[in-house]
Amino acid sequence: MGITFRKExxxxxxxxxxxxEHIRRFPFPFHEDAYMYAVNIxxxxxxxxxxxxENLIDVDEHYVAEMQDRALVLAEDPLRCQSLPHMTxxxxxxxxxxxxxxxxxYPEHFTLTRDxxxxxxxxxxxxxxxxxxxxxxxxxxxxxxxxxxxxSQGDFCILxxxxxxxxxxxxxxxxxxxxxxxxDIGMNFFExxxxxxxxxxxxxxxRALKFLTNIQQGKPARRLNWTxxxxxxxxxxxxxxxxxxxxxTTVTPENVGxxxxxxxxxxxxxxxxxxxxxxxxxxxxxxxxDELVTQPKWARRxxxxxxxxxxxxxTYKGLTRYRPTLVEWLSKLDDGSPTSPGFGPD
Amino acid sequence: MSTGTTKLDVVVSDVVPVxxxxxxxxxxxxxxxxxxxxxxxAHVVVEMRDGDxxxxxxxxxxxxxxxxxxxxxxxxxxxxxxxxxLFMHRSVKPGLEMVISxxxxxxxxxxxxxxxLMLAGxxxxxxxxxxxxxxxxxxxxxxxxxxxxxASLATYADVLRERYDRRIRLYxxxxxxxxxxxxxxxxxxxxxxxxxxxxxxxxxxxRDRAAALGWPSEAVHFExxxxxxxxxxxxxxxxxxxxxxxVGEQQSLxxxxxxxxxxxPYLCRGGVCxxxxxxxxxxxxxxxxxxxWLSEEDHRSGCKIMPCVSRFEGRSLVLER
Amino acid sequence: MAAKTIISRxxxxxxxxxxxxxxxxxADAEGxxxxxxxxxxxxxxxxxxxxxxxxxxxxxKHVAALExxxxxxxxxxxxxxxxxxxxxxxxxxxxxxLRLYLAGTExxxxxxxxxxxxxxxxxxxxxxxxxxxxxxxxxxxxxxxxTENVTTQPATCSxxxxxxxxxxxxxxxxxxxxxxxINAEDRSEIPPTEExxx
Numbered sequence: 001m002g003i004t005f006r007k008e009x010x011x012x013x014x015x016x017x018x019x020x021e022h023i024r025r026f027p028f029p030f031h032e033d034a035y036m037y038a039v040n041i042x043x044x045x046x047x048x049x050x051x052x053x054e055n056l057i058d059v060d061e062h063y064v065a066e067m068q069d070r071a072l073v074l075a076e077d078p079l080r081c082q083s084l085p086h087m088t089x090x091x092x093x094x095x096x097x098x099x100x101x102x103x104x105x106y107p108e109h110f111t112l113t114r115d116x117x118x119x120x121x122x123x124x125x126x127x128x129x130x131x132x133x134x135x136x137x138x139x140x141x142x143x144x145x146x147x148x149x150x151x152s153q154g155d156f157c158i159l160x161x162x163x164x165x166x167x168x169x170x171x172x173x174x175x176x177x178x179x180x181x182x183x184d185i186g187m188n189f190f191e192x193x194x195x196x197x198x199x200x201x202x203x204x205x206x207r208a209l210k211f212l213t214n215i216q217q218g219k220p221a222r223r224l225n226w227t228x229x230x231x232x233x234x235x236x237x238x239x240x241x242x243x244x245x246x247x248x249t250t251v252t253p254e255n256v257g258x259x260x261x262x263x264x265x266x267x268x269x270x271x272x273x274x275x276x277x278x279x280x281x282x283x284x285x286x287x288x289x290d291e292l293v294t295q296p297k298w299a300r301r302x303x304x305x306x307x308x309x310x311x312x313x314x315t316y317k318g319l320t321r322y323r324p325t326l327v328e329w330l331s332k333l334d335d336g337s338p339t340s341p342g343f344g345p346d
Numbered sequence: 347m348s349t350g351t352t353k354l355d356v357v358v359s360d361v362v363p364v365x366x367x368x369x370x371x372x373x374x375x376x377x378x379x380x381x382x383x384x385x386x387x388a389h390v391v392v393e394m395r396d397g398d399x400x401x402x403x404x405x406x407x408x409x410x411x412x413x414x415x416x417x418x419x420x421x422x423x424x425x426x427x428x429x430x431x432l433f434m435h436r437s438v439k440p441g442l443e444m445v446i447s448x449x450x451x452x453x454x455x456x457x458x459x460x461x462x463l464m465l466a467g468x469x470x471x472x473x474x475x476x477x478x479x480x481x482x483x484x485x486x487x488x489x490x491x492x493x494x495x496x497a498s499l500a501t502y503a504d505v506l507r508e509r510y511d512r513r514i515r516l517y518x519x520x521x522x523x524x525x526x527x528x529x530x531x532x533x534x535x536x537x538x539x540x541x542x543x544x545x546x547x548x549x550x551x552x553r554d555r556a557a558a559l560g561w562p563s564e565a566v567h568f569e570x571x572x573x574x575x576x577x578x579x580x581x582x583x584x585x586x587x588x589x590x591x592x593v594g595e596q597q598s599l600x601x602x603x604x605x606x607x608x609x610x611p612y613l614c615r616g617g618v619c620x621x622x623x624x625x626x627x628x629x630x631x632x633x634x635x636x637x638x639w640l641s642e643e644d645h646r647s648g649c650k651i652m653p654c655v656s657r658f659e660g661r662s663l664v665l666e667r
Numbered sequence: 668m669a670a671k672t673i674i675s676r677x678x679x680x681x682x683x684x685x686x687x688x689x690x691x692x693x694a695d696a697e698g699x700x701x702x703x704x705x706x707x708x709x710x711x712x713x714x715x716x717x718x719x720x721x722x723x724x725x726x727x728k729h730v731a732a733l734e735x736x737x738x739x740x741x742x743x744x745x746x747x748x749x750x751x752x753x754x755x756x757x758x759x760x761x762x763x764x765l766r767l768y769l770a771g772t773e774x775x776x777x778x779x780x781x782x783x784x785x786x787x788x789x790x791x792x793x794x795x796x797x798x799x800x801x802x803x804x805x806x807x808x809x810x811x812x813x814t815e816n817v818t819t820q821p822a823t824c825s826x827x828x829x830x831x832x833x834x835x836x837x838x839x840x841x842x843x844x845x846x847x848x849i850n851a852e853d854r855s856e857i858p859p860t861e862e863x864x865x
Contacts, residue, residue: 079811086457089484120710135484143520162456181806186840187675194675195836214613214621217382217448218352238808238847242829247850274411274480276385276454460787532688534763537787560687560764562792 002108005064005125011072016232016286022061023291027052027264028343029224033304035313037204041211044222044268052266055105055149056220057098058283059153064125066153066175066234073174073235074150079147079182080237083158083170090143090158090170092135093272094279098148145170154266154283157181159189161213161277168192171276175234175284176239177227177263178318197312212278215271222268225282227317228326229263232286234337251322256292260322262302289326293333295345300337303330351391351447351613354381358442359416368436368469368501370408373417376443381414384449386477387569390417391447391615394433399594401601403430403573404615406472407449408502410479417446423471428596450613453543454571460537462488465525465552467544471501473569474543477491478510491525493544519661525575531559543569565639569570570618570638574598577634577657583666584608585627599653608667610653617655624653624665631660676835679776679797684709685766690717691757692738692780695747696724697799703732712843714738718757720750722775724799738829747778754779758786763816768794774804777842790839801864805833806843812845820863821849830857833864 008015018026047053052060073080083091091148099121111122117134123178126150132139138148149156149172158170166189182191189209215221229236230247251259268281293299306319307327312322340346358594360372375381389404405419421434436575438444453473455462462481464474481488494500506514517523531540540561542552546598549568556566576596583590584603593602600622603610613619617637626649635645637652642652651658651665682705684690690713692702699721706714718740719733734741744750758765767783769776776795784790802816805824812826821830824846831846838845850856 084458089457160457161454168863180845182811182837183806183836183841183845185809187838191675194673195834208590214611216450216613217384236844240809242809242848242851245848246853273383274385274449275457276388341376380849458787513733532762532764536758536763536765536785538763540763558686559684560689560766563762564789564791 002106003059003061005059008062010065010069010232010234012318014231014233016062016065016149018287018291019061020109021050023287023294024293024345025051025060026287027224027266027285028262028292028295028298028301029226029264029342030301030305031343033301033339034308035305036310041221041223041269044220044270052283052285052329055101056268057101057105057152057281058266059102059106059109062253063153064149067126067151069234070150070172077239080171080174080239082181082185083143083145084186087158087160087170087275087277088137088143090160090272090275090279091143093274093277094156094158095144095148096134097270097272097279098152099143102152106249128152133337145172148197152281154281157280158272159278159280160275164213165189165210166212166278171282174237176237176282177229177265178236180238182239183338195316197316212269215269215278217271217273220270222266223284225265225267227263228319229261229286230259232261232288234284234286248318248321251325253325253329256326257293258288259328260289260329261286262292289329293330296333297339298344299330299333300335301339303327303334304339306330351437351450353450354390354446356381356417356444356446357436358440358444361438361440363635364420364501366500367421367499369490370418370420371434371438372515373419373446374415379549381417382448383414384411384476385451385454386411386480387453387455387473387613388449388451389453389473389475390419390449391612392419392434393445394430396429396433396437399597399601400605401428401430401433401597401614402604402615403434406453406476406569408472408475408626411476411482412479412483420469424573425575426576428598430573431567431614451617453541453567455541456539456565456567457635458537458540460487461535461539462486463530463534463538463540464488465540465542465544465548466490466492467542467548468494470502470542470544470548470569470571471506472543475502475506477541478506478513490514491517491530493519493523493525493548495519502610511555519575528553528559529558531561539565539567541567541569546570570616573616574600574655575636575657580631580658580660580663582658583662583664585664586667593657598655599651599657603653603667610667614653615654617652620652622652622654624651624667625649626651627664627666628662629658629660629664630662631658632660673835676837677773677777677795677797677839679773681705682768682770682794682796684713685794687764687766688716689761689765690714690768691718691765692717692768692770693721693754694719694769695722695771695775695799698769698775698796699723699729700734701758701796701798702736703729703769706736715845718742720744720754722747722750732858747775751782754782755786758783758788758818761786766792766794768796770796771798772800772802773797774802774842777804777839780839781842784839803833803864804843805831805846806838806841807831807846809848814846815842817844817846818862818864819830819860821858821860822846 081102099112102110120131122129155173159166160169171181264285356373359374362370389406394401409418424431567607587608591602591606611621611623620639634657636655714736717738719738720742769779802818804819805814807824810827814825829848832849834845838847
């Protein structure tokens with residue numbers, strides 16, 4: 001049993017596709033026909049089988065291909081993975097969390113055996129079988145955060161909690177939507193969110209910070225975020241903006257279905273036990289318009305959301321150049337009929 | 347009970363009197379599994395079922411975070427308090443099943459520190475037991491100064507001296523040994539963080555001198571062991587849940603609210619973390635603010651109260667709960 | 668292009684005397700005047716526990732005014748880079764309780780703060796006051812090179828040559844503003860260059 005992992009690329013020839021099951025399980029982020037920021041945080045508990053929430057750390061059919069793309073990004077730019085010196089203990093916390101969760105959710109693919117502090121980790125999809133001493137970095141090929149996040153989908157930010165604030169002091173960031181770990185590492189919660197328009201005035205970050213600093217062990221939380229990407233490119237970093245930015249000018253009415261992708265981030269927040277830090281996994285899901293509109297409710301709703309999105313948000317999310325073409329394309333699929341409440345397809 | 351933290355079903359595995367005032371309690375998980383790991387400085391909230399009264403008190407975890415087969419706490423007997431420590435000393439025996447919270451850390455180490463300078467007074471030694479064990483395990487740089495009334499009340503001094511030798515200095519009040527605080531605070535390398543846990547007066551003195559000697563407040567960390575104090579009974583109306591309650595002499599306002607089936611959030615039970623902050627809708631009387639969370643202005647405004655430690659005297663009090 | 672203030676953009680205050688026995692001042696050019704102004708409010712004997720490190724501007728002004736404060740130590744340096752080894756040593760030997768005061772251009776404040784952060788001083792405890800030029804240090808997010816003395820919007824990266832939007836997003840760790848390619852989506856778009864940070 002287990003997952004059939006796809007062979008696909010997130011660059012160059014862009015062979016990434018979602019299987020029909022993965023289209024239906026896609027975390028569509030809009031529960032109504034309009035979008036504005038909110039502190040949309042909820043407890044991160046297991047959800048329905050067959051959804052992206054069936055395990056708290058989700059491994060899907062794109063796992064192997066994503067890890068290969070990550071390895072390529074890091075080879076080109078090692079600064080995408082950094083850990084300030086005091087964050088090694090938190091890195092071990094994260095290693096334990098991800099090994100436990102992946103072994104628990106996918107026992108046919110991952111096995112963790114512990115004998116005191118001698119641990120054995122088997123990752124069958126990536127062909128890894130390593131024995132090491134927990135807490136001793138010299139027994140791993142690299143630091144604990146880098147070691148485990150090279151084997152887990154999505155980006156990871158580890159936050160140090162000090163002075164009532166959260167500080168982004170370590171991270172593996174190769175699938176982000178346009179922010180630079182190398183630039184932002186060391187900043188606090190308000191500083192790294194500084195470029196987000198509108199939200200600061202609404203007091204969203206103050207409320208969110210209060211919530212996050214009070215997250216306790218055993219009670220993780222989650223929220224969804226979204227943007228759009230042209231071509232299924234995971235590495236849309238500012239570092240490479242001059243390489244992927246031009247893609248935004250290549251959208252035509254004929255290729256919207258194939259090129260324009262909805263990009264959803266499932267973010268979660270977990271208290272780390274030994275370091276008292278917070279880990280912030282950012283799990284990225286991509287779907288092209290052709291795949292998304294196979295669910296008619298999503299087609300109608302997305303049309304309305306994008307059409308009515310406030311200008312500042314559209315600019316911040318980088319949609320400006322191709323928004324008219326996209327809205328025009330989606331409008332043909334919107335007959336104006338009501339959409340059912342909630343995120344799921346009908 | 348608040349849904350802020352998960353609960354653990356434990357059994358008392360040992361009760362050890364340490365000296366005439368302090369007794370140590372050991373807990374293991376009822377299902378025999380390892381307890382959750384934690385960071386030095388964390389506490390657990392212990393639920394004490396004393397007949398028809400339930401008290402919840404926080405106690406620092408003393409053991410090393412590296413060994414979680416059991417949790418250990420130390421309780422100093424307080425004969426004039428609300429009775430929580432008396433309950434622990436008199437009624438908790440090995441084999442008793444109890445419920446505690448997951449660990450919560452409101453007094454954590456700043457891992458950037460080039461050196462950790464710790465000042466402990468009396469029972470305030472407990473969080474440092476765990477923190478020094480954690481730091482020693484990874485070769486960290488720390489120094490602990492411990493003041494106590496007498497040698498017999500220097501709880502765990504021999505254990506600490508044996509483990510850490512010259513990194514511990516003891517000061518006995520009855521021998522007139524005093525911390526030379528100004529000299530200590532003037533001779534630390536840049537990047538040192540200061541941690542103090544002990545009586546309120548000691549914390550006040552240390553914070554004051556540190557500020558006067560140029561230490562930025564970000565480098566000074568402190569933990570009060572403020573327990574709710576008993577006081578005259580008073581009545582409260584809970585506007586949101588539509589209940590009227592009487593807060594008993596030995597009961598905190600928070601405990602009375604919980605006894606009525608209302609569940610405000612909490613984390614520290616000691617007036618410092620802000621979680622139980624409650625809005626006052628109206629009042630006719632006088633607040634007795636015992637917390638370290640609200641500002642002076644908040645205290646004067648009569649608009650807020652911290653029910654875990656504060657009380658009220660007067661004709662009426664209506665809260666937004 | 669009007670620069671909108673964002674939260675990561677540092678805000679500088681006014682120097683004021685802090686409690687403590689040891690005070691270290693680092694200033695360039697017009698920053699000297701911030702120290703002189705602060706001295707008027709300082710308690711008597713304050714400068715007896717102070718070291719002043721000063722990088723004069725090209726006009727060499729203000730040196731005498733600083734000397735007149737009679738600090739315990741006074742050091743003139745031709746540039747920040749030249750005073751770096753000495754500063755690292757001073758901070759390496761210093762004790763908790765040393766207060767830091769940084770005044771002058773943003774580049775000086777940022778770079779001095781960088782060294783102090785490394786030495787273990789918390790940034791919120793450092794007094795800062797901006798005086799003089801608004802010129803910025805900018806890190807090119809693409810090649811990671813830092814370009815000094817950026818006064819225009821947009822600005823060319825002095826390392827890789829890309830034309831960059833000089834953002835207000837600032838990193839304390841790098842002591843630089845972020846520069847992002849301004850015409851990545853369409854290289855034929857060349858916005859006009861304006862003097863934005865004189």
